[in-house]
Amino acid sequence: MGDSEDRHTAAARLRLLQQEFTTPAAQRDPSPRTPTNRPPAAPIDLGILDYMAASVAEVIEHTRTAAPDAGPAPAEPAAAYEWMHQNTADAAPEQRSVRDAMVFRQSLKHALAMGDETVIRREPCPRCACWSLFWRHTTRVAACVNRGCVDRCGRPSTWVLAQLAERHVAARNARSRTAT
Template structure:
């Protein structure tokens, strides 16, 4: 994959994670009752979002160390872990780079969904029918294709995990690069 594509993939994930960290860590105020005389103590940040962002950064760091055991330490800024991972694994084998790119793309999709931007799946073609007909199904934790002709063996709409979508996306990028040379 070329540097421009890497920069785009890494910056998309980085920007979405940074947005989560800056805009979505403020806890939602649940009690707006003016009658309460003593304030209910709350954490200064939304701990669920903070845990989510740290888990994402740890996953990228672990994947990087699996490819390059003597890699430099990751940056303190969780959002900076993506650029760090690309820099540290630039000379890794193709399998490690594909795994890295797949994880980064999957996380970029996850970050968007975590922020409530489920429309991001509309920019992913359905692996089953190649239509732009994917929608997020939160209760399943999967993307669902709404094309009536794209069904599984039981006649139900096809569903795809974010990992499957990311894997297809990265495989197509690597195939295009391989075929271009």
């Protein structure tokens, strides 16, 4: 999977978050409501809105750091990834690797925010290279379930999303360098 596919996947996942998780849900229970002393709940998940705003702000901040002369950011949140790529295409290889890792990490986070944990299982464990990673909700890490893949204390190997993204981008770059 190349950086172009990662970029488009991240944008598509952010667009799906925006469409499906920030639109008001239809009333599920048509029964009459009883009055309460509480104010009504927000019709959309405000946490998802905050999450989306933080993701786009991170993309904009990275782009402005790597390319201070970049034009205005797009109004559409999902278009921020293409805008970042266009404005950082001539950046140093290290900056492009950081950019690509950030995009891949955000793509994983978008999928997890929608409840899709299978994206973690599609990545090999950085320690044992097995396809044995599972997402832990409570600690927000990917854990390897291979019994032989443990840390110095004998606990399962765990990885944060940034580590998985950095490894993913480094492996992709190594494959592209050795391709004939």
